[in-house]
Amino acid sequence: MGAKTLFDKIWDTHVVHSIKDGPQVVYIDRHFIHEVTSPQAFAGLKKRGIGVFNTSKTIATADHNVPTKDQHLPIKDALSRHQVNTLINNCDEFGVELYGLGHPYQGIVHVIGPELGITQPGMTIVCGDSHTSTHGAFGNIAFGIGTSEVEQVLATQCVLQRKPKTMKIQVDGKLKQGVVSKDIILYVISQISTSGGTGYFVEFCGSAIESLSMEARMTICNMSIEMGARGGMIAPDETTFEYIKGREFAPNGTDWDKKLAHWKALKTDKDAVFDTEYHFNAVDIEPMITYGTNPGMGIGITESVPAINPTSDPSLTKALDYMDLQGGGQLLGKKIDYVFIGSCTNSRIEDLRMVADLVKGKQKADHVNAMIIPGSKQVEKQAMEEGIDQILAGAGFELRQPGCSACLGMNEDKVPTGKYCVSTSNRNFEGRQGPGARTMLASPLTAAAAAITGHITDVRKMLN
Amino acid sequence: MEKFKKLISTAVALSLQDVDTDQIIPARFLKATTREGFGDNLFRDWRYNANDEPNSDFILNQSEVGGEILVAGKNFGCGSSREHAAWAIYDYGFKVVISSFFADIFKNNALNNGLLPVQISDEFLLKIFAAIEVDNKTQLEVDLENEQITIIQTRESENFDINPYKKYCLQEGYDDIDFLISKREEIEAFENTISI
Ligand code: SF4
Numbered sequence: 024m025g026a027k028t029l030f031d032k033i034w035d036t037h038v039v040h041s042i043k044d045g046p047q048v049v050y051i052d053r054h055f056i057h058e059v060t061s062p063q064a065f066a067g068l069k070k071r072g073i074g075v076f077n078t079s080k081t082i083a084t085a086d087h088n089v090p091t092k093d094q095h096l097p098i099k100d101a102l103s104r105h106q107v108n109t110l111i112n113n114c115d116e117f118g119v120e121l122y123g124l125g126h127p128y129q130g131i132v133h134v135i136g137p138e139l140g141i142t143q144p145g146m147t148i149v150c151g152d153s154h155t156s157t158h159g160a161f162g163n164i165a166f167g168i169g170t171s172e173v174e175q176v177l178a179t180q181c182v183l184q185r186k187p188k189t190m191k192i193q194v195d196g197k198l199k200q201g202v203v204s205k206d207i208i209l210y211v212i213s214q215i216s217t218s219g220g221t222g223y224f225v226e227f228c229g230s231a232i233e234s235l236s237m238e239a240r241m242t243i244c245n246m247s248i249e250m251g252a253r254g255g256m257i258a259p260d261e262t263t264f265e266y267i268k269g270r271e272f273a274p275n276g277t278d279w280d281k282k283l284a285h286w287k288a289l290k291t292d293k294d295a296v297f298d299t300e301y302h303f304n305a306v307d308i309e310p311m312i313t314y315g316t317n318p319g320m321g322i323g324i325t326e327s328v329p330a331i332n333p334t335s336d337p338s339l340t341k342a343l344d345y346m347d348l349q350g351g352g353q354l355l356g357k358k359i360d361y362v363f364i365g366s367c368t369n370s371r372i373e374d375l376r377m378v379a380d381l382v383k384g385k386q387k388a389d390h391v392n393a394m395i396i397p398g399s400k401q402v403e404k405q406a407m408e409e410g411i412d413q414i415l416a417g418a419g420f421e422l423r424q425p426g427c428s429a430c431l432g433m434n435e436d437k438v439p440t441g442k443y444c445v446s447t448s449n450r451n452f453e454g455r456q457g458p459g460a461r462t463m464l465a466s467p468l469t470a471a472a473a474a475i476t477g478h479i480t481d482v483r484k485m486l487n
Numbered sequence: 488m489e490k491f492k493k494l495i496s497t498a499v500a501l502s503l504q505d506v507d508t509d510q511i512i513p514a515r516f517l518k519a520t521t522r523e524g525f526g527d528n529l530f531r532d533w534r535y536n537a538n539d540e541p542n543s544d545f546i547l548n549q550s551e552v553g554g555e556i557l558v559a560g561k562n563f564g565c566g567s568s569r570e571h572a573a574w575a576i577y578d579y580g581f582k583v584v585i586s587s588f589f590a591d592i593f594k595n596n597a598l599n600n601g602l603l604p605v606q607i608s609d610e611f612l613l614k615i616f617a618a619i620e621v622d623n624k625t626q627l628e629v630d631l632e633n634e635q636i637t638i639i640q641t642r643e644s645e646n647f648d649i650n651p652y653k654k655y656c657l658q659e660g661y662d663d664i665d666f667l668i669s670k671r672e673e674i675e676a677f678e679n680t681i682s683i
Contacts, residue, residue: 039677040670045652048670050677060569062520067664076671077678088518102518109520153568153592169570169596171663179667181674185650187591217505218562221591251565253591317505317565338504338560431514431567440537452509452566454532 026292028189029258030224033164033289037147039181046183052146052163054081054176055132056119058088058110059433060151064174065113075117076180082141083114083121086131088433091396091423094124103434117177128271130399130425133157133367137241138401140270144259144286149176153248154367154449160240161267162259162289164224167248187253188222188298191291193229196305201483203377204239205369205447205466207231208246209311213321215301220252223299226291227257231305237266238373245368246449249318258290310482312354313451313464315342320451324469324481327353345453346461347441354479359463361444362387362474363456364420365396366430369447369467372405378471379414381485387419388477394421394436396428420474432457445473488601490660494582494629495639497554499546500619506559507566508593512575514567525571526578552623558585558615563604564593573597583629585636587612598653599663605629605636611645614638631657 027035040048056064061083068074075081088103098104107124114121122128128135133154136142142158148165149155151173158165172182194207212219225247232240240257247255264283267273274282309323320342322328331350333340343350348357364370364378375397387393395415397403403425406412415422429436430448432455438444440459447470448455451462463479472482516528533545541548557576563586564572573596576584584602587609597604607615618625618638626639631654637644649657656662667674 039674042652045650048667048674050674050681052681059517063522063570066521071664071668073668076674087514100518106518106520151568151570153566155568167568167592169568169573169592169599171570171596171599175664175667178664179671179674180678181667181670183663183667217565218588218590221562221588251562251590317507337502341503431509433514433517450507450509450566452507454513455509458513458532458537 026294026296028295028297029162029226029256029289029291030164030189033145033147034186046185048181049147049184050181051149051176052080053136053141053148055136055148055150055155056081056083056173057132057150057152058085058106060170061113061173062106062109063170064151064177065117067174068117068177071178073178075119075177078118080180081119081177082136083110083119084129084132084135085110085123086425087427087431089124089426090434091426091428091436094424100434127400130401131367131370131427133245134370134398134402137161137237138270138399140267140273143267143282144263144289149182154245156247156252156254157241157245157367159244159247159254159256160237161263162256162286164254164256166254187224190220190223190225190252191297191300192225192227192303193301194227194231194303194305195229196231198231198305198308201310201468201486202308203466203468204235204242206308206311207305208243209313209318209321209464210308211303212246212250212319213311214303215250217249217317217319218251220247220250223252225252225255226297227255232257233260236373237262238371241371242368246318249449259286310466310469312469312479314346314348314354315339316345316451316453318449318451318464321464324479325355327351355481357443357479359445359473359478360391360442361438362391362393362470363429363438363444363446363448364394364467364470365398365428366448367398368449370396370398370402372402374447374467375402375406375411376409377467379411381468381471381482382418382420382475383414385418385475387474391474391477393419393474394423394429396423397425399425429456431455432460438462445470445479488660488662491582491601491603491631491657493631494555495626496556497552497624498556498558498585498615498619498627499552499554500616501546501557501559502616504560505562505565508564508569508572509566511564511572512569517569517571522574523578525575526580529575529579555580555582556585556627556629557581557583558612558619561586561588561609563589565590568592570596570600573600573602577602585612585615598657601657601660603629603631603657605647607636607645607647614643
């Protein structure tokens with residue numbers, strides 16, 4: 024048998040059926056659903072008069088559309104309320120476990136899966152959400168699907184998919200001070216563009232990746248979709264096993280031993296061939312920030328925005344117009360209005376700790392509106408236990424309740440037209456954080472630094 | 488799903504790259520629980536200004552142009568997995584989207600809804616944009632059977648690729664769920680062999 028990549032090993036053992044010259048029927052081990060992309064799928068089941076194929080493999084939560092204040096009160100917006108209620112009713116009717124508002128496990132779908140130990144190595148995982156790629160940090164195949172595919176999984180526990188090509192992205196070396204995993208992935212996307220990974224499934228490897236914590240690895244896999252890839256994965260190792268052990272839905276006893284033996288074998292063979300490979304050096308990476316309207320438009324914090332030539336590059340011209348930035352100029356010192364720390368990219372306890380460490384004893388700039396949205400009820404609880412909430416409040420940050428919040432501006436948390444927001448989320452598309460909002464993506468450290476000084480800042484100057 | 492065979496139509500040209508799903512349908516319009524009506528908010532923030540008045544610069548508001556084909560720059564549909572993007576385009580009245588490159592999830596979503604994504608070369612895409620620029624009544628023919636796209640006025644054409652299974656589904660109006668449900672027994676047998 025030929026040498027195989029980790030991706031191939033997991034994929035091949037999940038194929039139920041192959042259509043000649045067509046897609047394959049892939050069995051799905053875990054299916055996460057939320058209020059926005061599931062209602063039409065349940066409606067489809069009802070229309071066909073069928074139930075959920077295997078309710079034990081589907082987990083639901085409410086995150087995209089929920090308020091991040093006063094979650095104990097009824098949702099004010101009628102449409103949002105209706106959508107969240109539709110999820111409650113569907114889960115009830117079809118027998119799906121729901122960690123809805125008020126539940127101690129509620130949170131952003133890609134935060135709760137890992138923290139509950141539901142996400143495990145070797146699995147196939149899908150969700151009607153593109154950032155499902157987050158779960159790949161545990162060495163599994165996780166990818167986002169559309170609502171028709173959500174319906175497929177509910178109806179049959181399978182999706183029809185064409186096998187993607189494989190890409191290796193190796194990052195070696197030691198990260199410089201002030202550079203964190205968010206900077207790695209923003210750097211990689213700036214190098215290979217937002218479509219560079221389209222058609223591929225990525226495996227991240229190399230010493231810089233291996234040295235990262237699980238939460239930092241999730242940030243990287245989370246944004247693999249932003250380079251167009253179906254998903255990203257990192258081979259499981261001791262860091263992975265240590266993280267999973269003892270979590271709510273992690274295997275235990277002899278089951279743990281059996282699973283562990285299986286997980287330890289989940290590696291790309293030495294001679295396996297990837298369709299494409301990239302190599303990067305960690306020392307080349309600076310704290311990153313985006314200047315444009317897609318996540319590939321990123322630069323090192325001390326670099327200049329690219330100069331434009333309007334005739335040859337209408338998309339860049341449009342992006343800088345929207346951002347009201349000059350081609351060729353620097354971002355350092357640019358005054359900002361909002362700081363958003365949250366989203367499935369950077370809302371875990373380590374992110375909050377990182378921010379708290381930096382802002383402890385300091386005060387945010389007066390003109391900045393700084394909000395922090397924990398990824399889940401459990402993150403929120405832990406932040407309180409560690410006193411992080413007090414530190415943040417002391418520095419003038421507003422700690423809100425778990426949800427997607429201003430990451431996509433579906434609830435009332437939005438950035439107003441024309442305002443600049445340094446955001447730890449994953450998309451800086453036009454209007455993503457609210458109509459006319461100007462988003463600059465960065466790490467939690469860089470975002471926190473901007474909140475303190477009130478302008479784009481090189482966080483390295485604030486360390487030590 | 489509706490059947491698709493061949494389409495001859497004028498086209499709307501949107502010559503921007505990296506058109507993401509947040510532009511196609513902004514998140515704040517994703518609150519519906521049915522599939523209908525998303526066309527009203529297709530390209531909402533480009534179509535309307537902050538006061539909800541139509542923005543006359545935007546192509547969809549220029550009444551002399553129209554058609555059932557949308558032609559867009561490279562990397563169309565990047566961003567979120569929201570199928571609402573495909574629903575919005577279809578609901579608005581487009582049956583075909585042409586680009587030189589599509590984001591993966593968008594392409595799947597389109598195919599699952601009878602919206603045909605036609606991927607062509609960068610050169611042919613430029614030819615189409617140029618033809619429409621000269622004459623916005625330019626007609627395109629999209630022939631699924633022969634996997635061919637033709638600019639009627641100039642008779643220039645190019646072949647495009649589509650997976651044979653997906654082609655069959657579009658031609659027959661057959662969708663993936665029908666197929667998967669027909670495989671239920673095989674799936675059950677598979678499920679019994681796994682331990683996760
Ligand atoms: S936090 Fe943002 S990117 Fe993540 S699931 Fe929610 S809306 Fe999507």
